[in-house]
Amino acid sequence: MPHVSAARYGKDNVRVYKTDRDEKTGVHNVTEMVVCCLLEGEIETSYTVADNSVVVATDSIKNTIYIKAKEHPVNPPELYASYLGQHFLDTYKHISVVNIDITVKRWTRMVIDGKEHPHSFYRDGDDTRTVEARVTREGIKLKSGMAGLLVLKSTGSAFHGFVRDEFTTLPETWDRILSTSVDASWVWNTLPSVAAAEKQVAQFDKAWADARRITMKTFAEEDSPSVQATMYKMASQILDAAPETAKVLYALPNKHYFEINLAWHKGIKNTGKDAEVYAPQSDPNGLIKVEVSRS
Numbered sequence: 001m002p003h004v005s006a007a008r009y010g011k012d013n014v015r016v017y018k019t020d021r022d023e024k025t026g027v028h029n030v031t032e033m034v035v036c037c038l039l040e041g042e043i044e045t046s047y048t049v050a051d052n053s054v055v056v057a058t059d060s061i062k063n064t065i066y067i068k069a070k071e072h073p074v075n076p077p078e079l080y081a082s083y084l085g086q087h088f089l090d091t092y093k094h095i096s097v098v099n100i101d102i103t104v105k106r107w108t109r110m111v112i113d114g115k116e117h118p119h120s121f122y123r124d125g126d127d128t129r130t131v132e133a134r135v136t137r138e139g140i141k142l143k144s145g146m147a148g149l150l151v152l153k154s155t156g157s158a159f160h161g162f163v164r165d166e167f168t169t170l171p172e173t174w175d176r177i178l179s180t181s182v183d184a185s186w187v188w189n190t191l192p193s194v195a196a197a198e199k200q201v202a203q204f205d206k207a208w209a210d211a212r213r214i215t216m217k218t219f220a221e222e223d224s225p226s227v228q229a230t231m232y233k234m235a236s237q238i239l240d241a242a243p244e245t246a247k248v249l250y251a252l253p254n255k256h257y258f259e260i261n262l263a264w265h266k267g268i269k270n271t272g273k274d275a276e277v278y279a280p281q282s283d284p285n286g287l288i289k290v291e292v293s294r295s
């Protein structure tokens, strides 16, 4: 007989928005996120013998996402994920794992005539803040991150000394364009409880701000010898900045900008040190990943 060796189910792409109002000052804070919540546990019979008595409907899971967003703070997302996961464990004995993915979109406060506006915001970038939570009765495993931060530097990047064999056509370069879309994440030491997550609220926000700052500062200021070396530097600094984390992961596509030889037109010089007009490539791209752990 075949058996169910792994299963999880729930609601994906649940879009949630929340306004937090400070009644005294009239200042609003807004949060928009997309939530995925998948349950694991003693649910095999729902697959093998159509036993729906073990199924919390995905529609109810969606409703729970809304209700928990009303009852609790949704910031930081690590804490909201902990509340949401714990709810299912507290409510259903047969549920043993709650997997929650959260993607938070940017709504940045407008500055009008030099003053922060109390309730108006704009989308200043497509990068997101992310959380992956695995909530169990043994503890809460959290991976926080940032995704889709598109960056480019027009110099200060080189790539030479790599393997040359019969398949190599790429010339060595001491000055190239470097562009990537940053996906970075950091894995927290397992938390024993929601109360422990509540205590760590400031660290969650600080780690995200530090990771974004470290990523941009290193990208901008370093003379990059390769994507590999640059991402290792970034990851090491995040480990230093966030002592409660165990490892940091980066995944960086290398978005290529090709030089164009325009010599066919009146001998125009547009390569090497004369390169100004380039052809951005959408594909293929390099893809370079690393996981850096604390020694």
Ligand SMILES: O=c1[nH]c(=O)c2[nH]c(=O)[nH]c2[nH]1
Pocket (backbone or CB within 6 Å): 159, 170, 225, 226, 227, 228, 254, 286, 288
């Ligand atoms: O920084 C880089 N790392 C590579 O591994 C690589 N490979 C390549 O073709 N270009 C680059 N650039």
